[in-house]
Amino acid sequence: MSKIAAILWKDLLSEFRSKEMVISMMVFSLMVAVIFNFSFPPGSEFIKDAASGILWMTFIFASLLGMGRSFVYEVDKGCMQGLMLAPVDRIVIYVAKLLLNLIFILIVESITLPLFSIFFKLDIWTDLGAIALVIFVSSLGFAVIGTLFSAIAVNTKTREVMLPILHFPISIPVIICAVQATSAIFQGEAWSVIWGWTRLIIMFDVVFFIVAFWTFEFIIEE
Amino acid sequence: MSLEKTKNPWVTLLGATLFIAMSVNLYLIFQFAPTERSMGHVQRIFYFHVPSAWVAFLAFGVVFVASILYLWKRDRKYNMVANSAAEIGVMFATLVLVTGPIWARPVWNTWWEWTPRLTLFLILWFIYIAYLMLRQFVDNEERSARFCAVFGIFGFVDVPIVYMSIRLWRDIHPSPVIAGGESSGMHPDIRVTFFFSLFVFTLLFIFMLIQRLRLEKSVVAVSDLKKEAALAA
Amino acid sequence: MMRIFYTLAISLVLTISFAFAQVPRLVHYQGELENAEGELFTGTTDLQIGIYKSPRAEKPTWIEIHTNVEIQNGIYSVMLGSQNPLKLSFYEYFLEAKSPDFESGARRKMIVGSGYNYRLGFLFSAYTIVWVAIFLFMLSIFSRQKKLINELGLIGKLQKEKASA
Numbered sequence: 001m002s003k004i005a006a007i008l009w010k011d012l013l014s015e016f017r018s019k020e021m022v023i024s025m026m027v028f029s030l031m032v033a034v035i036f037n038f039s040f041p042p043g044s045e046f047i048k049d050a051a052s053g054i055l056w057m058t059f060i061f062a063s064l065l066g067m068g069r070s071f072v073y074e075v076d077k078g079c080m081q082g083l084m085l086a087p088v089d090r091i092v093i094y095v096a097k098l099l100l101n102l103i104f105i106l107i108v109e110s111i112t113l114p115l116f117s118i119f120f121k122l123d124i125w126t127d128l129g130a131i132a133l134v135i136f137v138s139s140l141g142f143a144v145i146g147t148l149f150s151a152i153a154v155n156t157k158t159r160e161v162m163l164p165i166l167h168f169p170i171s172i173p174v175i176i177c178a179v180q181a182t183s184a185i186f187q188g189e190a191w192s193v194i195w196g197w198t199r200l201i202i203m204f205d206v207v208f209f210i211v212a213f214w215t216f217e218f219i220i221e222e
Numbered sequence: 223m224s225l226e227k228t229k230n231p232w233v234t235l236l237g238a239t240l241f242i243a244m245s246v247n248l249y250l251i252f253q254f255a256p257t258e259r260s261m262g263h264v265q266r267i268f269y270f271h272v273p274s275a276w277v278a279f280l281a282f283g284v285v286f287v288a289s290i291l292y293l294w295k296r297d298r299k300y301n302m303v304a305n306s307a308a309e310i311g312v313m314f315a316t317l318v319l320v321t322g323p324i325w326a327r328p329v330w331n332t333w334w335e336w337t338p339r340l341t342l343f344l345i346l347w348f349i350y351i352a353y354l355m356l357r358q359f360v361d362n363e364e365r366s367a368r369f370c371a372v373f374g375i376f377g378f379v380d381v382p383i384v385y386m387s388i389r390l391w392r393d394i395h396p397s398p399v400i401a402g403g404e405s406s407g408m409h410p411d412i413r414v415t416f417f418f419s420l421f422v423f424t425l426l427f428i429f430m431l432i433q434r435l436r437l438e439k440s441v442v443a444v445s446d447l448k449k450e451a452a453l454a455a
Numbered sequence: 456m457m458r459i460f461y462t463l464a465i466s467l468v469l470t471i472s473f474a475f476a477q478v479p480r481l482v483h484y485q486g487e488l489e490n491a492e493g494e495l496f497t498g499t500t501d502l503q504i505g506i507y508k509s510p511r512a513e514k515p516t517w518i519e520i521h522t523n524v525e526i527q528n529g530i531y532s533v534m535l536g537s538q539n540p541l542k543l544s545f546y547e548y549f550l551e552a553k554s555p556d557f558e559s560g561a562r563r564k565m566i567v568g569s570g571y572n573y574r575l576g577f578l579f580s581a582y583t584i585v586w587v588a589i590f591l592f593m594l595s596i597f598s599r600q601k602k603l604i605n606e607l608g609l610i611g612k613l614q615k616e617k618a619s620a
Contacts, residue, residue: 152369156359169348170380173387215372218293267581313459321581328577437596440603447610
């Protein structure tokens with residue numbers, strides 16, 4: 001546990017100094033939200049139905065942007081060797097990176113969401129608990145898949161392109177459930193409907209985490 | 223470094239059997255099988271649409287098993303099997319995606335309908351296209367084998383999950399077009415044709431996999447020899 | 456990877472050119488002749504069958520006249536394309552039957568359901584795509600294999616020469 005915290009702290013510290021990642025993710029996600037706004041005629045009513053989809057597209061693009069960088073420094077600056085030499089299990093590295101990505105994504109989302117509700121005139125405050133839960137479990141799912149695949153993608157020739165290509169098809173179940181759950185919340189449906197989708201996301205998170213747990217050590221072998 | 227220049231008699235036999243079986247299958251599909259009442263002749267697409275889907279699943283299953291075996295045993299040949307099967311699987315998945323709309327257009331009056339099965343195949347196709355791209359974009363052979371094995375495992379585990387989520391998603395927004403079920407009360411002649419077709423396609427898959435594997439072996443042999451020559455020079 | 460793209464691209468091109476070649480075909484059509492009150496016609500009459508692009512289109516896309524059609528309880532069956540070659544593309548059409556002896560009040564029927572068997576093109580194009588794609592795939596494997604074996608022989612020869620020198 002303390003080993004995880006140590007790696008996590010190292011990464012957080014370097015991020016706090018530069019603030020590169022969080023700021024670029026944030027600006028990017030706001031821009032995506034604004035651009036999506038232009039894809040509808042002004043004053044259109046469709047936007048209410050499409051809002052949860054737009055919200056998730058924004059979050060997904062921003063989190064992919066962030067996760068794509070999570071191993072870049074390690075590989076480019078040769079820190080990976082250092083990490084590998086450290087007397088820790090490979091899986092500790094994975095969990096630390098996963099938590100780091102999750103923290104970044106959650107920070108960005110928690111700032112984007114209120115702005116999003118202003119832009120799209122959505123009420124997020126009455127069901128804030130439910131929204132927070134759905135966002136948390138879905139972001140966890142993205143981070144579980146994304147951390148693993150960013151470790152793969154960073155070693156390919158076309159890093160930035162490869163991560164979304166690997167990530168999207170695998171994470172489609174999470175995306176479907178997240179969009180459904182949030183749109184159920186926005187439309188004021190019963191808690192049982194929302195929980196049905198949320199439960200599925202949790203289940204997917206568990207499955208993906210188990211597979212990632214077993215396969216991560218094969219990715220950073222050399 | 224031995225390369226099979228001499229033909230394996232069993233493979234030749236398999237090829238000959240396949241040729242005969244495919245001709246018989248042609249007869250069964252276009253002559254023997256009765257014309258379906260509500261869909262007409264176009265229903266005959268069923269006899270190669272569904273077996274293509276089956277072969278695609280089979281191929282991806284082979285990728286999954288070979289990937290696990292590779293990570294476990296670290297034998298190059300499992301990697302070759304996975305690569306060959308993935309390529310064949312993508313081809314058959316593409317055929318499913320092409321013949322599906324051709325069937326859907328006259329029957330459902332639309333080229334594309336987001337039915338669970340069609341959607342599943344689209345996503346499956348994306349997963350394995352990504353798999354093949356990953357293989358191309360990693361330089362180191364051993365490394366690409368490991369990455370692809372991991373992704374192959376992930377991709378196959380994802381299949382039931384994707385299907386489940388699409389199913390639920392469709393249930394929430396039911397489609398107005400409800401197509402006649404594919405296997406609802408099959409006529410015995412239809413069933414015979416269908417299962418024979420399934421058998422032929424499975425045989426075809428085995429034959430293609432053997433041939434593709436031979437090619438893969440030659441590719442590896444040539445690249446090994448080149449590396450050796452480069453080292454010697 | 457590239458092999459799959461080439462294979463499918465070639466088979467698609469071949470098949471599309473095949474599928475869109477509009478060969479005139481015969482279509483067996485069975486319809487019902489009734490007036491606005493729902494009364495059915497019985498007897499022998501001439502029928503003018505028109506196919507329209509929409510339920511209200513004035514100009515028919517295709518028209519054909521069948522003479523002395525026997526009609527029992529409003530049911531008639533005709534072979535479309537037997538008088539005037541039938542050349543239609545894939546989309547749905549609306550069929551209307553008119554008779555000089557009977558004021559037909561029925562609405563135009565959309566022909567896309569079971570009566571419309573103009574579908575062999577779909578079947579053949581699907582079948583061709585499948586087999587052409589498989590054939591080309593195998594062909595590419597074999598040709599590549601042959602090239603590699605040649606290359607292998609060449610490398611072996613070079614090595615032998617080096618060893619002897």
